[in-house]
Amino acid sequence: MADLAVAVAGASGLVGSTIVELLEARRFPAASLRLLGSKEVPGRKISYQGTEHAIGRLEPDSFRGIDLALFATSAEVSRTAVPWALDAGARVIDNSHAFRMEPGVPLVVPEVNGDTVSGDTMLIANPNCCAIQLCVALAPLARAAGLRRVVVATYQSVSGAGRGGMETLENERASAGGAHADTARGPGVFAHPIVDNLVPEIGPFSRDGYTGEESKICEETKKILGLDELRMSVTAVRVPIQTAHSQAVWAELTEPLPPDEARRVWERSPGVVVIDEPGRSLYPTPRFVSGRDEVFVGRVRGDPSVDSGLAFWVVADNVRKGAALNAIQIAESFIAV
Structure with a gap:
């Protein structure tokens, strides 16, 4: 798969900012990175690959042109914004509990049940930390x-x-x-x-x-x-x-x-x-x-x-x-x- 256009929703939070750090540390094949926040974060920027990236506001058209959206938002925000990303054609990995127990949504720990993800899986839930x-x-x-x-x-x-x-x-x-x-x-x-x-x-x-x-x-x-x-x-x-x-x-x-x-x-x-x-x-x-x-x-x-x-x-x-x-x-x- 070619390098991806990646968005991180909730980028200013603890998990979201750690996702950005790990994308860089693990050399994830991201052709571009779009950082989004569910709340206004005036002037807040996060460094990625030597460049300061501003955090934009999470809106219905935020996922235009995005291949992969990583959500680190509350369940309430995810329930609203994940459909925006899916409608834009992005694959979504959501860290909240919003979709974890929904039938048909894989709840994945790669070492355990990574085989539940297929090439056409568009929404994947990230489980509870414990x-x-x-x-x-x-x-x-x-x-x-x-x-x-x-x-x-x-x-x-x-x-x-x-x-x-x-x-x-x-x-x-x-x-x-x-x-x-x-x-x-x-x-x-x-x-x-x-x-x-x-x-x-x-x-x-x-x-x-x-x-x-x-x-x-x-x-x-x-x-x-x-x-x-x-x-x-x-x-x-x-x-x-x-x-x-x-x-x-x-x-x-x-x-x-x-x-x-x-x-x-x-x-x-x-x-x-x-x-x-x-x-x-x-x-x-x-x-x-x-x-x-x-x-x-x-x-x-x-x-x-x-x-x-x-x-x-x-x-x-x-x-x-x-x-x-x-x-x-x-x-x-x-x-x-």
Whole structure:
């Protein structure tokens, strides 16, 4: 495929600006780049290949002449603007949850189900950040031994809430001045102070007691893995770190898979790095993983509470593999189709 005319919608946001950085770093074949914002960004420019690009306003005719549109906008904006891009003939990769569960729209993690994208696929949904890293870790187990049940506790960094989340943590740290976090409460994006705290609320609560984030992880994981009957339960927690999401995972398998064999399965799997030497205190941590592209697995052990169970720890950079990088990898995969 020849070089493409590319547009990035939501370019001024955390994920959008990271998409631009990665397009350049990965030498994506972009003949031209158009940056768009859903809100006015007076004078804002982003550097790409040594040139400053102004951010234009997202409008119905913004996608004229565009081959590929990468959306890093809210679901509300995507529902309005994605049809503009499709009507203009652009292929779309959307990072919001607007289309993820729609029948006929592929929800793609290239290492797991990249084969769901064909040459004529025009709209592809980029999954939830936690679902992406979870599926990269679960898919090799599903292929090797089958999956019956998965329980997950997430520890999600504030960057999952965008720049506003990161600024909230920094502002609370600055205003605390050594005082208890409760005295530092100011304007922010979380239900409670985040500094020196954990907040088990990401997204609105539903009648069943689960949050929107928890439901997304369950629903999207099943769709990506193609396991509609997989039993799952998730507790999602916001933690006071800037970048990288961590997950404690308990997987009940269909067939026994000893921890050593599970490690070998992951070591052969694309996009997975195993760090698991507990005797030397070696395992993935958010600080180590930040800025990296892979999904990291460690603390692998048997789960004695069930037959054929494994417990393990998964960490990934939520802005990169959990959002921007995965979107670009999807685009790279269909360039080759």
